[in-house]
Amino acid sequence: MRIAAGAVAAPYRIVHLTSVHPRHDTRIFIKQCRTLAAQGYDVTLVVADGKGDDEKDGVAIADVGRLPGRINRILRSTRRVFQNAAALDAHIYHLHDPELIPIGLRLKRMGKKVIFDSHEDVPQQLLDKPYLNPAALRLLASVFASYERYACPRFDGIVGATPFIRDKFLQMNPRTVDISNFPLAGELDAPCGWNEKRDEVCFVGGVDTIRGAREIVCACALLRSPTRLNLAGQFAEAALEASVKAEPGWQRVNELGFLDRAGVRAVLGRSVAGLVTSHPIGNFLYGQPIKMFEYMAAGIPVIASNIPSWRTIIEGNQCGICVDPFDPAAIAAAIDYLVANRDLAERMGENGKKAVRDRYNWGVEAKKLAAFYGAIMKSDAGARAA
Numbered sequence: 001m002r003i004a005a006g007a008v009a010a011p012y013r014i015v016h017l018t019s020v021h022p023r024h025d026t027r028i029f030i031k032q033c034r035t036l037a038a039q040g041y042d043v044t045l046v047v048a049d050g051k052g053d054d055e056k057d058g059v060a061i062a063d064v065g066r067l068p069g070r071i072n073r074i075l076r077s078t079r080r081v082f083q084n085a086a087a088l089d090a091h092i093y094h095l096h097d098p099e100l101i102p103i104g105l106r107l108k109r110m111g112k113k114v115i116f117d118s119h120e121d122v123p124q125q126l127l128d129k130p131y132l133n134p135a136a137l138r139l140l141a142s143v144f145a146s147y148e149r150y151a152c153p154r155f156d157g158i159v160g161a162t163p164f165i166r167d168k169f170l171q172m173n174p175r176t177v178d179i180s181n182f183p184l185a186g187e188l189d190a191p192c193g194w195n196e197k198r199d200e201v202c203f204v205g206g207v208d209t210i211r212g213a214r215e216i217v218c219a220c221a222l223l224r225s226p227t228r229l230n231l232a233g234q235f236a237e238a239a240l241e242a243s244v245k246a247e248p249g250w251q252r253v254n255e256l257g258f259l260d261r262a263g264v265r266a267v268l269g270r271s272v273a274g275l276v277t278s279h280p281i282g283n284f285l286y287g288q289p290i291k292m293f294e295y296m297a298a299g300i301p302v303i304a305s306n307i308p309s310w311r312t313i314i315e316g317n318q319c320g321i322c323v324d325p326f327d328p329a330a331i332a333a334a335i336d337y338l339v340a341n342r343d344l345a346e347r348m349g350e351n352g353k354k355a356v357r358d359r360y361n362w363g364v365e366a367k368k369l370a371a372f373y374g375a376i377m378k379s380d381a382g383a384r385a386a
Contacts (some may be wrong), residue, residue, distance in 0.1 A: 005096050011042040012377060013090040019077040020097050023047045023054070023061050023215075026182045026261075026290075027161070028096055029360055033059045035366045046084050056249070062088070074099050082106060092156075092376060098122045098144070113376055115161040116152060117179075121168065124282050125150070148172070154204050157376055159369075163285035177372045181290045182360045183297040187261065190269040190299050194346045199227045199257045200254070201303070201335050202271040204264055205291050207234035210284070212277040212305070213244055219331035220249030225339045229275075230267050232256040237248065268298035273338045274311055275303045277325040285309075293360050295320075296352030301345050305336045319352030 004027035022030055029045055037043045037058035045059055050066030053320055057249040064080035067073060082103045085093060092113040095104050104114040123141040126251055158176040160166035166178035206214045213235075220229050231253050244250065252328055256364060259267065268274065274295030278284045292310065295302045302320030304310050314320045321338070324329040 013042040014092045015088050015090040016045045016094045017081055019048045019081050025344050031362050046081055054237050094210040115157045116155050118165050119161045119243050121283050137154035147193050162288050167211045175190045178368050182362050183294050183364045186300040188265050192269050195273050198270050200230050200271045201273045204232045207233045208319040210279045217247045217249040218328035220252035223334045227339050231252045232259045232267050234258050273301045273303050277305050280307050297356040299349040299353040301348035315361045317351050317355040319348050
């Protein structure tokens with residue numbers, strides 16, 4: 001394996017663990033695991049998807065098998081993940097799911113280095129769940145928050161997916177860093193020029209209520225232009241899917257389902273703008289939606305919720321329009337405006353692309369990840385020498 005400049009002199013074995021994410025997850029595999037492998041680490045990713053063992057881009061993939069149901073995933077799959085992880089006898093273990101925190105504590109008792117990667121603010125995420133009553137949700141969120149405060153100070157490092165999550169964990173563990181899920185340079189460059197774009201806008205990602213699915217489809221019924229919506233994602237709830245498809249605006253929707261990265265690139269390339277109009281609740285208030293940065297990376301303007309932290313990025317870089325996500329008429333007006341003003345839309349797209357090139361890209365985050373691992377390795381070497 002080629003070792004990049006500044007890489008480790010001898011291969012440390014690193015194991016990334018997930019019981020829920022797909023093996024080629026953008027954050028875990030494409031960005032973190034491949035970056036560490038390129039730095040000269042011996043990297044294994046343990047998954048539970050039932051697709052078998054594999055090796056790709058210098059990363060070994062170990063599959064513990066897929067089990068049906070949420071309870072099986074939480075109990076039996078995590079047990080299998082632990083058994084596989086322990087057998088690998090790595091130097092550092094990197095956990096990507098909150099249900100793996102008990103595994104991390106067991107690995108710590110075995111003398112291993114453990115990192116917990118918090119993709120979301122889990123207590124806040126629990127409060128947004130629709131399938132439990134509010135009192136039960138508050139109790140569950142409080143219990144989990146207490147467990148985080150117990151477990152996370154015992155880990156060797158915490159990775160937060162946003163600065164907000166980083167700041168929360170810094171109060172528990174001083175070795176905490178934010179590693180944002182920013183786009184890879186060049187991955188989403190448009191395959192065609194602006195003169196080839198259609199009268200289309202796009203939404204890419206999970207299709208659910210709090211991500212504004214209903215308001216977006218209702219906005220399609222209010223469009224004055226002939227614009228259509230490219231909907232690239234899967235519905236989270238059958239009831240939502242049925243009700244949204246009954247809306248008049250659904251006649252303007254190109255339903256594309258889940259797309260691979262090449263498919264996403266093609267859709268962004270032919271669209272005039274990208275929508276990220278999530279409701280201003282929970283994690284969205286302080287999050288950094290990857291789709292917003294991917295639209296920017298593809299060189300198309302963003303129609304985004306007027307959440308303050310999002311508005312700072314969009315208006316600060318002059319790369320889109322912020323709207324009230326609960327107002328279909330405002331969403332429709334923004335779509336019509338950008339479709340009718342292609343020169344302005346193109347300039348906004350170029351501004352967003354420049355912002356990604358200069359700051360919001362994985363190259364910047366990869367350096368932070370490498371430095372973070374370097375610090376943990378250094379502490380490990382110092383402990384061994386002592």
